[in-house]
Amino acid sequence: MSQSHALSDDQVAGELRKMTAFIRQEALEKAREIQLKADEEFAIEKSKLVRQETATIDVLYEKKFKQAAMSQQITRSTLANRTRIRVLSSRQELLDDLFQEARGKISGIAAKDAKKYQTVLKGLVLEGLYALNEANIDIRARKKDKDAVKKAIGEAEKEFKKTVGKDVTVTLDEDESLPDENAGGVVIIGGQGKIEINNTFxxxxxxxxxDALPAVRETLFGKNVNRRFYD
Structure with a gap:
Protein backbone atom coordinates (compact mmCIF):
# COMPACT_ATOMS: atom_id res chain seq x y z
CA MET A 1 0.00 0.00 0.00
CA SER A 2 2.75 2.34 0.98
CA GLN A 3 4.77 1.47 -2.07
CA SER A 4 1.95 2.54 -4.43
CA HIS A 5 2.07 6.07 -3.07
CA ALA A 6 5.88 6.40 -3.10
CA LEU A 7 7.32 8.97 -5.59
CA SER A 8 9.95 8.00 -8.02
CA ASP A 9 13.22 9.85 -8.21
CA ASP A 10 12.10 11.62 -11.36
CA GLN A 11 8.92 12.79 -9.72
CA VAL A 12 10.84 14.08 -6.69
CA ALA A 13 13.26 15.90 -8.98
CA GLY A 14 10.32 17.41 -10.90
CA GLU A 15 8.66 18.63 -7.70
CA LEU A 16 11.96 20.14 -6.55
CA ARG A 17 12.31 21.94 -9.88
CA LYS A 18 8.78 23.32 -9.55
CA MET A 19 9.41 24.49 -6.01
CA THR A 20 12.74 26.03 -7.03
CA ALA A 21 11.15 27.81 -9.97
CA PHE A 22 8.33 29.10 -7.77
CA ILE A 23 10.77 30.36 -5.14
CA ARG A 24 12.95 31.93 -7.82
CA GLN A 25 9.90 33.61 -9.41
CA GLU A 26 8.79 35.00 -6.06
CA ALA A 27 12.36 36.18 -5.38
CA LEU A 28 12.51 37.92 -8.78
CA GLU A 29 9.15 39.57 -8.22
CA LYS A 30 10.21 40.67 -4.74
CA ALA A 31 13.50 41.96 -6.15
CA ARG A 32 11.60 43.92 -8.82
CA GLU A 33 9.24 45.28 -6.17
CA ILE A 34 12.21 46.33 -4.02
CA GLN A 35 13.92 47.86 -7.07
CA LEU A 36 10.78 49.81 -8.01
CA LYS A 37 10.37 50.99 -4.44
CA ALA A 38 14.03 51.97 -4.28
CA ASP A 39 13.79 53.79 -7.62
CA GLU A 40 10.67 55.65 -6.43
CA GLU A 41 12.29 56.65 -3.14
CA PHE A 42 15.46 57.65 -5.01
CA ALA A 43 13.43 59.79 -7.42
CA ILE A 44 11.57 61.45 -4.51
CA GLU A 45 14.80 62.06 -2.59
CA LYS A 46 16.53 63.30 -5.74
CA SER A 47 13.67 65.69 -6.48
CA LYS A 48 13.77 66.91 -2.89
CA LEU A 49 17.53 67.48 -3.03
CA VAL A 50 17.22 69.24 -6.40
CA ARG A 51 14.52 71.55 -4.99
CA GLN A 52 16.63 72.29 -1.91
CA GLU A 53 19.73 72.99 -3.97
CA THR A 54 17.72 75.12 -6.42
CA ALA A 55 16.28 77.13 -3.53
CA THR A 56 19.77 77.54 -2.06
CA ILE A 57 21.14 78.68 -5.42
CA ASP A 58 18.20 81.11 -5.84
CA VAL A 59 18.84 82.62 -2.40
CA LEU A 60 22.55 82.88 -3.11
CA TYR A 61 21.89 84.42 -6.53
CA GLU A 62 19.44 86.95 -5.01
CA LYS A 63 22.00 87.87 -2.37
CA LYS A 64 24.77 88.23 -4.96
CA PHE A 65 22.46 90.26 -7.21
CA LYS A 66 21.57 92.62 -4.35
CA GLN A 67 25.25 92.97 -3.43
CA ALA A 68 26.15 93.71 -7.05
CA ALA A 69 23.30 96.23 -7.35
CA MET A 70 24.36 97.92 -4.11
CA SER A 71 27.99 97.97 -5.23
CA GLN A 72 26.96 99.45 -8.58
CA GLN A 73 24.83 102.08 -6.82
CA ILE A 74 27.70 102.99 -4.48
CA THR A 75 30.11 103.22 -7.42
CA ARG A 76 27.66 105.37 -9.40
CA SER A 77 27.07 107.61 -6.38
CA THR A 78 30.81 107.91 -5.72
CA LEU A 79 31.52 108.83 -9.34
CA ALA A 80 28.63 111.32 -9.35
CA ASN A 81 29.93 112.93 -6.16
CA ARG A 82 33.47 113.11 -7.55
CA THR A 83 32.16 114.67 -10.75
CA ARG A 84 30.02 117.10 -8.76
CA ILE A 85 32.99 118.09 -6.60
CA ARG A 86 35.18 118.60 -9.69
CA VAL A 87 32.48 120.72 -11.34
CA LEU A 88 31.96 122.79 -8.19
CA SER A 89 35.70 123.19 -7.71
CA SER A 90 36.21 124.26 -11.33
CA ARG A 91 33.33 126.71 -11.18
CA GLN A 92 34.47 128.16 -7.87
CA GLU A 93 37.99 128.49 -9.26
CA LEU A 94 36.61 130.34 -12.28
CA LEU A 95 34.59 132.67 -10.04
CA ASP A 96 37.60 133.28 -7.80
CA ASP A 97 39.68 134.15 -10.86
CA LEU A 98 36.92 136.43 -12.07
CA PHE A 99 36.75 138.41 -8.83
CA GLN A 100 40.55 138.41 -8.49
CA GLU A 101 40.75 139.94 -11.95
CA ALA A 102 38.17 142.52 -10.83
CA ARG A 103 40.35 143.35 -7.81
CA GLY A 104 43.31 143.90 -10.09
CA LYS A 105 41.28 146.22 -12.32
CA ILE A 106 39.86 148.37 -9.50
CA SER A 107 43.34 148.74 -8.02
CA GLY A 108 44.42 150.52 -11.18
CA ILE A 109 41.46 152.92 -11.50
CA ALA A 110 43.07 155.78 -9.54
CA ALA A 111 46.32 155.58 -11.51
CA LYS A 112 44.70 155.23 -14.94
CA ASP A 113 41.95 157.83 -14.74
CA ALA A 114 42.25 160.43 -11.95
CA LYS A 115 39.12 162.32 -13.02
CA LYS A 116 36.98 159.18 -13.07
CA TYR A 117 38.42 158.11 -9.70
CA GLN A 118 37.53 161.48 -8.15
CA THR A 119 33.95 161.10 -9.44
CA VAL A 120 33.78 157.65 -7.87
CA LEU A 121 35.14 159.02 -4.57
CA LYS A 122 32.49 161.74 -4.56
CA GLY A 123 29.77 159.10 -5.04
CA LEU A 124 31.16 156.98 -2.20
CA VAL A 125 31.37 159.97 0.17
CA LEU A 126 27.90 161.19 -0.79
CA GLU A 127 26.45 157.75 -0.20
CA GLY A 128 27.80 157.83 3.37
CA LEU A 129 26.44 161.33 3.96
CA TYR A 130 22.95 160.33 2.91
CA ALA A 131 23.10 157.17 5.04
CA LEU A 132 24.30 158.96 8.22
CA ASN A 133 22.52 162.31 7.66
CA GLU A 134 24.60 164.04 10.34
CA ALA A 135 26.11 167.51 10.61
CA ASN A 136 29.70 166.32 11.14
CA ILE A 137 31.32 163.45 9.32
CA ASP A 138 34.88 162.13 9.27
CA ILE A 139 36.51 160.44 6.28
CA ARG A 140 39.45 158.07 6.12
CA ALA A 141 41.32 157.44 2.88
CA ARG A 142 44.76 156.54 1.57
CA LYS A 143 47.43 159.24 2.01
CA LYS A 144 48.11 159.26 -1.72
CA ASP A 145 44.42 160.02 -2.35
CA LYS A 146 44.48 163.11 -0.09
CA ASP A 147 44.01 165.74 -2.83
CA ALA A 148 41.44 163.73 -4.78
CA VAL A 149 39.44 162.99 -1.60
CA LYS A 150 39.42 166.63 -0.52
CA LYS A 151 38.02 167.68 -3.90
CA ALA A 152 35.47 164.88 -3.71
CA ILE A 153 34.48 166.01 -0.19
CA GLY A 154 33.91 169.58 -1.37
CA GLU A 155 31.70 168.44 -4.24
CA ALA A 156 29.81 166.01 -2.01
CA GLU A 157 29.11 168.67 0.63
CA LYS A 158 27.62 170.98 -2.03
CA GLU A 159 25.46 168.26 -3.52
CA PHE A 160 24.27 167.14 -0.08
CA LYS A 161 23.29 170.73 0.78
CA LYS A 162 21.45 171.06 -2.53
CA THR A 163 19.63 167.75 -2.20
CA VAL A 164 18.90 167.56 1.54
CA GLY A 165 18.75 171.26 2.28
CA LYS A 166 21.15 171.37 5.21
CA ASP A 167 24.85 171.86 5.75
CA VAL A 168 27.28 169.08 6.49
CA THR A 169 30.92 169.34 7.52
CA VAL A 170 33.13 166.54 6.24
CA THR A 171 36.65 166.23 7.64
CA LEU A 172 39.44 164.11 6.21
CA ASP A 173 41.15 162.24 9.05
CA GLU A 174 44.84 162.69 8.24
CA ASP A 175 46.03 161.08 11.48
CA GLU A 176 44.55 157.68 10.65
CA SER A 177 44.74 156.79 6.98
CA LEU A 178 43.87 153.66 5.04
CA PRO A 179 46.82 151.42 4.05
CA ASP A 180 48.50 152.33 0.76
CA GLU A 181 48.03 148.75 -0.49
CA ASN A 182 44.28 149.31 -0.26
CA ALA A 183 42.71 149.51 -3.73
CA GLY A 184 41.03 152.81 -2.99
CA GLY A 185 37.77 154.27 -1.75
CA VAL A 186 36.89 155.75 1.64
CA VAL A 187 35.60 154.91 5.09
CA ILE A 188 32.88 157.26 6.36
CA ILE A 189 32.59 157.71 10.13
CA GLY A 190 29.68 159.21 12.05
CA GLY A 191 27.81 158.88 15.32
CA GLN A 192 30.77 160.45 17.13
CA GLY A 193 33.05 157.70 15.90
CA LYS A 194 30.64 154.84 16.67
CA ILE A 195 29.22 154.30 13.18
CA GLU A 196 31.47 153.29 10.31
CA ILE A 197 30.55 152.79 6.67
CA ASN A 198 33.23 150.94 4.75
CA ASN A 199 33.09 152.22 1.18
CA THR A 200 36.50 150.97 0.13
CA PHE A 201 36.78 149.18 -3.19
CA ASP A 211 25.17 139.60 -3.43
CA ALA A 212 25.89 139.05 -7.11
CA LEU A 213 27.31 135.52 -6.90
CA PRO A 214 24.01 133.73 -7.71
CA ALA A 215 23.45 136.01 -10.72
CA VAL A 216 27.07 135.56 -11.86
CA ARG A 217 26.73 131.78 -11.57
CA GLU A 218 23.50 131.85 -13.55
CA THR A 219 25.10 134.00 -16.26
CA LEU A 220 28.18 131.77 -16.51
CA PHE A 221 26.73 128.32 -15.94
CA GLY A 222 22.99 128.48 -16.68
CA LYS A 223 19.71 129.11 -14.95
CA ASN A 224 19.45 125.86 -12.99
CA VAL A 225 23.03 125.75 -11.70
CA ASN A 226 22.19 127.00 -8.21
CA ARG A 227 19.47 124.39 -7.73
CA ARG A 228 21.45 121.53 -9.25
CA PHE A 229 24.88 122.14 -7.75
CA TYR A 230 24.64 124.55 -4.84
CA ASP A 231 21.57 123.46 -2.86
Missing part, protein backbone atom coordinates in the same frame (compact mmCIF):
# COMPACT_ATOMS: atom_id res chain seq x y z
CA UNK A 202 37.74 145.91 -1.47
CA UNK A 203 34.67 145.99 0.75
CA UNK A 204 32.33 146.92 -2.10
CA UNK A 205 33.75 144.10 -4.20
CA UNK A 206 33.38 141.68 -1.26
CA UNK A 207 29.72 142.64 -0.89
CA UNK A 208 29.26 142.35 -4.63
CA UNK A 209 30.80 138.89 -4.48
CA UNK A 210 28.20 137.86 -1.91
Missing amino acids: EERLRLLEI
Whole structure:
Protein backbone atom coordinates (compact mmCIF):
# COMPACT_ATOMS: atom_id res chain seq x y z
CA MET A 1 0.00 0.00 0.00
CA SER A 2 2.75 2.34 0.98
CA GLN A 3 4.77 1.47 -2.07
CA SER A 4 1.95 2.54 -4.43
CA HIS A 5 2.07 6.07 -3.07
CA ALA A 6 5.88 6.40 -3.10
CA LEU A 7 7.32 8.97 -5.59
CA SER A 8 9.95 8.00 -8.02
CA ASP A 9 13.22 9.85 -8.21
CA ASP A 10 12.10 11.62 -11.36
CA GLN A 11 8.92 12.79 -9.72
CA VAL A 12 10.84 14.08 -6.69
CA ALA A 13 13.26 15.90 -8.98
CA GLY A 14 10.32 17.41 -10.90
CA GLU A 15 8.66 18.63 -7.70
CA LEU A 16 11.96 20.14 -6.55
CA ARG A 17 12.31 21.94 -9.88
CA LYS A 18 8.78 23.32 -9.55
CA MET A 19 9.41 24.49 -6.01
CA THR A 20 12.74 26.03 -7.03
CA ALA A 21 11.15 27.81 -9.97
CA PHE A 22 8.33 29.10 -7.77
CA ILE A 23 10.77 30.36 -5.14
CA ARG A 24 12.95 31.93 -7.82
CA GLN A 25 9.90 33.61 -9.41
CA GLU A 26 8.79 35.00 -6.06
CA ALA A 27 12.36 36.18 -5.38
CA LEU A 28 12.51 37.92 -8.78
CA GLU A 29 9.15 39.57 -8.22
CA LYS A 30 10.21 40.67 -4.74
CA ALA A 31 13.50 41.96 -6.15
CA ARG A 32 11.60 43.92 -8.82
CA GLU A 33 9.24 45.28 -6.17
CA ILE A 34 12.21 46.33 -4.02
CA GLN A 35 13.92 47.86 -7.07
CA LEU A 36 10.78 49.81 -8.01
CA LYS A 37 10.37 50.99 -4.44
CA ALA A 38 14.03 51.97 -4.28
CA ASP A 39 13.79 53.79 -7.62
CA GLU A 40 10.67 55.65 -6.43
CA GLU A 41 12.29 56.65 -3.14
CA PHE A 42 15.46 57.65 -5.01
CA ALA A 43 13.43 59.79 -7.42
CA ILE A 44 11.57 61.45 -4.51
CA GLU A 45 14.80 62.06 -2.59
CA LYS A 46 16.53 63.30 -5.74
CA SER A 47 13.67 65.69 -6.48
CA LYS A 48 13.77 66.91 -2.89
CA LEU A 49 17.53 67.48 -3.03
CA VAL A 50 17.22 69.24 -6.40
CA ARG A 51 14.52 71.55 -4.99
CA GLN A 52 16.63 72.29 -1.91
CA GLU A 53 19.73 72.99 -3.97
CA THR A 54 17.72 75.12 -6.42
CA ALA A 55 16.28 77.13 -3.53
CA THR A 56 19.77 77.54 -2.06
CA ILE A 57 21.14 78.68 -5.42
CA ASP A 58 18.20 81.11 -5.84
CA VAL A 59 18.84 82.62 -2.40
CA LEU A 60 22.55 82.88 -3.11
CA TYR A 61 21.89 84.42 -6.53
CA GLU A 62 19.44 86.95 -5.01
CA LYS A 63 22.00 87.87 -2.37
CA LYS A 64 24.77 88.23 -4.96
CA PHE A 65 22.46 90.26 -7.21
CA LYS A 66 21.57 92.62 -4.35
CA GLN A 67 25.25 92.97 -3.43
CA ALA A 68 26.15 93.71 -7.05
CA ALA A 69 23.30 96.23 -7.35
CA MET A 70 24.36 97.92 -4.11
CA SER A 71 27.99 97.97 -5.23
CA GLN A 72 26.96 99.45 -8.58
CA GLN A 73 24.83 102.08 -6.82
CA ILE A 74 27.70 102.99 -4.48
CA THR A 75 30.11 103.22 -7.42
CA ARG A 76 27.66 105.37 -9.40
CA SER A 77 27.07 107.61 -6.38
CA THR A 78 30.81 107.91 -5.72
CA LEU A 79 31.52 108.83 -9.34
CA ALA A 80 28.63 111.32 -9.35
CA ASN A 81 29.93 112.93 -6.16
CA ARG A 82 33.47 113.11 -7.55
CA THR A 83 32.16 114.67 -10.75
CA ARG A 84 30.02 117.10 -8.76
CA ILE A 85 32.99 118.09 -6.60
CA ARG A 86 35.18 118.60 -9.69
CA VAL A 87 32.48 120.72 -11.34
CA LEU A 88 31.96 122.79 -8.19
CA SER A 89 35.70 123.19 -7.71
CA SER A 90 36.21 124.26 -11.33
CA ARG A 91 33.33 126.71 -11.18
CA GLN A 92 34.47 128.16 -7.87
CA GLU A 93 37.99 128.49 -9.26
CA LEU A 94 36.61 130.34 -12.28
CA LEU A 95 34.59 132.67 -10.04
CA ASP A 96 37.60 133.28 -7.80
CA ASP A 97 39.68 134.15 -10.86
CA LEU A 98 36.92 136.43 -12.07
CA PHE A 99 36.75 138.41 -8.83
CA GLN A 100 40.55 138.41 -8.49
CA GLU A 101 40.75 139.94 -11.95
CA ALA A 102 38.17 142.52 -10.83
CA ARG A 103 40.35 143.35 -7.81
CA GLY A 104 43.31 143.90 -10.09
CA LYS A 105 41.28 146.22 -12.32
CA ILE A 106 39.86 148.37 -9.50
CA SER A 107 43.34 148.74 -8.02
CA GLY A 108 44.42 150.52 -11.18
CA ILE A 109 41.46 152.92 -11.50
CA ALA A 110 43.07 155.78 -9.54
CA ALA A 111 46.32 155.58 -11.51
CA LYS A 112 44.70 155.23 -14.94
CA ASP A 113 41.95 157.83 -14.74
CA ALA A 114 42.25 160.43 -11.95
CA LYS A 115 39.12 162.32 -13.02
CA LYS A 116 36.98 159.18 -13.07
CA TYR A 117 38.42 158.11 -9.70
CA GLN A 118 37.53 161.48 -8.15
CA THR A 119 33.95 161.10 -9.44
CA VAL A 120 33.78 157.65 -7.87
CA LEU A 121 35.14 159.02 -4.57
CA LYS A 122 32.49 161.74 -4.56
CA GLY A 123 29.77 159.10 -5.04
CA LEU A 124 31.16 156.98 -2.20
CA VAL A 125 31.37 159.97 0.17
CA LEU A 126 27.90 161.19 -0.79
CA GLU A 127 26.45 157.75 -0.20
CA GLY A 128 27.80 157.83 3.37
CA LEU A 129 26.44 161.33 3.96
CA TYR A 130 22.95 160.33 2.91
CA ALA A 131 23.10 157.17 5.04
CA LEU A 132 24.30 158.96 8.22
CA ASN A 133 22.52 162.31 7.66
CA GLU A 134 24.60 164.04 10.34
CA ALA A 135 26.11 167.51 10.61
CA ASN A 136 29.70 166.32 11.14
CA ILE A 137 31.32 163.45 9.32
CA ASP A 138 34.88 162.13 9.27
CA ILE A 139 36.51 160.44 6.28
CA ARG A 140 39.45 158.07 6.12
CA ALA A 141 41.32 157.44 2.88
CA ARG A 142 44.76 156.54 1.57
CA LYS A 143 47.43 159.24 2.01
CA LYS A 144 48.11 159.26 -1.72
CA ASP A 145 44.42 160.02 -2.35
CA LYS A 146 44.48 163.11 -0.09
CA ASP A 147 44.01 165.74 -2.83
CA ALA A 148 41.44 163.73 -4.78
CA VAL A 149 39.44 162.99 -1.60
CA LYS A 150 39.42 166.63 -0.52
CA LYS A 151 38.02 167.68 -3.90
CA ALA A 152 35.47 164.88 -3.71
CA ILE A 153 34.48 166.01 -0.19
CA GLY A 154 33.91 169.58 -1.37
CA GLU A 155 31.70 168.44 -4.24
CA ALA A 156 29.81 166.01 -2.01
CA GLU A 157 29.11 168.67 0.63
CA LYS A 158 27.62 170.98 -2.03
CA GLU A 159 25.46 168.26 -3.52
CA PHE A 160 24.27 167.14 -0.08
CA LYS A 161 23.29 170.73 0.78
CA LYS A 162 21.45 171.06 -2.53
CA THR A 163 19.63 167.75 -2.20
CA VAL A 164 18.90 167.56 1.54
CA GLY A 165 18.75 171.26 2.28
CA LYS A 166 21.15 171.37 5.21
CA ASP A 167 24.85 171.86 5.75
CA VAL A 168 27.28 169.08 6.49
CA THR A 169 30.92 169.34 7.52
CA VAL A 170 33.13 166.54 6.24
CA THR A 171 36.65 166.23 7.64
CA LEU A 172 39.44 164.11 6.21
CA ASP A 173 41.15 162.24 9.05
CA GLU A 174 44.84 162.69 8.24
CA ASP A 175 46.03 161.08 11.48
CA GLU A 176 44.55 157.68 10.65
CA SER A 177 44.74 156.79 6.98
CA LEU A 178 43.87 153.66 5.04
CA PRO A 179 46.82 151.42 4.05
CA ASP A 180 48.50 152.33 0.76
CA GLU A 181 48.03 148.75 -0.49
CA ASN A 182 44.28 149.31 -0.26
CA ALA A 183 42.71 149.51 -3.73
CA GLY A 184 41.03 152.81 -2.99
CA GLY A 185 37.77 154.27 -1.75
CA VAL A 186 36.89 155.75 1.64
CA VAL A 187 35.60 154.91 5.09
CA ILE A 188 32.88 157.26 6.36
CA ILE A 189 32.59 157.71 10.13
CA GLY A 190 29.68 159.21 12.05
CA GLY A 191 27.81 158.88 15.32
CA GLN A 192 30.77 160.45 17.13
CA GLY A 193 33.05 157.70 15.90
CA LYS A 194 30.64 154.84 16.67
CA ILE A 195 29.22 154.30 13.18
CA GLU A 196 31.47 153.29 10.31
CA ILE A 197 30.55 152.79 6.67
CA ASN A 198 33.23 150.94 4.75
CA ASN A 199 33.09 152.22 1.18
CA THR A 200 36.50 150.97 0.13
CA PHE A 201 36.78 149.18 -3.19
CA GLU A 202 37.74 145.91 -1.47
CA GLU A 203 34.67 145.99 0.75
CA ARG A 204 32.33 146.92 -2.10
CA LEU A 205 33.75 144.10 -4.20
CA ARG A 206 33.38 141.68 -1.26
CA LEU A 207 29.72 142.64 -0.89
CA LEU A 208 29.26 142.35 -4.63
CA GLU A 209 30.80 138.89 -4.48
CA ILE A 210 28.20 137.86 -1.91
CA ASP A 211 25.17 139.60 -3.43
CA ALA A 212 25.89 139.05 -7.11
CA LEU A 213 27.31 135.52 -6.90
CA PRO A 214 24.01 133.73 -7.71
CA ALA A 215 23.45 136.01 -10.72
CA VAL A 216 27.07 135.56 -11.86
CA ARG A 217 26.73 131.78 -11.57
CA GLU A 218 23.50 131.85 -13.55
CA THR A 219 25.10 134.00 -16.26
CA LEU A 220 28.18 131.77 -16.51
CA PHE A 221 26.73 128.32 -15.94
CA GLY A 222 22.99 128.48 -16.68
CA LYS A 223 19.71 129.11 -14.95
CA ASN A 224 19.45 125.86 -12.99
CA VAL A 225 23.03 125.75 -11.70
CA ASN A 226 22.19 127.00 -8.21
CA ARG A 227 19.47 124.39 -7.73
CA ARG A 228 21.45 121.53 -9.25
CA PHE A 229 24.88 122.14 -7.75
CA TYR A 230 24.64 124.55 -4.84
CA ASP A 231 21.57 123.46 -2.86
